[in-house]
Amino acid sequence: EVQLVESGGGLVQPGRSLKLSCAASGFTFSNYGMAWVRQTPTKGLEWVASISAGGGYTYYRDSVKGRFTISRDNAKNTQYLQMDSLRSEDTATYYCARHPLGDFDYWGQGVMVTVSS
Amino acid sequence: DIVLTQSPATLSVTPGESVSLSCRASQGISTSIHWYQQKSNESPRLLIKFASQSISGIPSRFSGSGSGTDFTLSINRVESEDFSVYYCQQSYSLLTFGSGTKLEIK
Numbered sequence: 001e002v003q004l005v006e007s008g009g010g011l012v013q014p015g016r017s018l019k020l021s022c023a024a025s026g027f028t029f030s031n032y033g034m035a036w037v038r039q040t041p042t043k044g045l046e047w048v049a050s051i052s053a054g055g056g057y058t059y060y061r062d063s064v065k066g067r068f069t070i071s072r073d074n075a076k077n078t079q080y081l082q083m084d085s086l087r088s089e090d091t092a093t094y095y096c097a098r099h100p101l102g103d104f105d106y107w108g109q110g111v112m113v114t115v116s117s
Numbered sequence: 118d119i120v121l122t123q124s125p126a127t128l129s130v131t132p133g134e135s136v137s138l139s140c141r142a143s144q145g146i147s148t149s150i151h152w153y154q155q156k157s158n159e160s161p162r163l164l165i166k167f168a169s170q171s172i173s174g175i176p177s178r179f180s181g182s183g184s185g186t187d188f189t190l191s192i193n194r195v196e197s198e199d200f201s202v203y204y205c206q207q208s209y210s211l212l213t214f215g216s217g218t219k220l221e222i223k
Binding site for chain 1: 149151153160161162163166167172204206207208209211212213214215216217
């Protein structure tokens, strides 16, 4: 059974950093691209970043470029999202998702990130 | 960015009815559209990929069609567990989601 478990969310002040983790199990992690997707009541679902199976290619939405870094450790079956210079508009539930091609075929339960002073 | 417009925003139906949900892209995207269901307080679940490809474990009453700019998710004979929000997502150019259609009980 595919499982994706996020951790690392919480309350953080604007301008500070936070690192999310996603532990994967139930599939060969190193064979799949992965992604982070966030959701808010006002903006809905937003793709944040993606990483290729081997980690050599990364992609970001414009609003997080230069502030967020997606990475993965295939030996640990884990992907990460380092979020720096956080803004109030980054407040959201962040989902880890498996990203085989264009779709997101499995999702984690989500982790809440709140950016507020 | 490619904008996906879903309609209607809310659809009220009686269990047993069949429904069609629409997703229109701001430019042609071939068949690079995917559909998700999200129940309250749950994560999204993939229903259909690449416009019409079925997903293992998803009931056969869910089907997808369309290409270019107009896409449809059809639910044949809606069941009580189907009342939730449905999203489309495109992967033709970067990745964007529609704003969702809420399927509610009439």
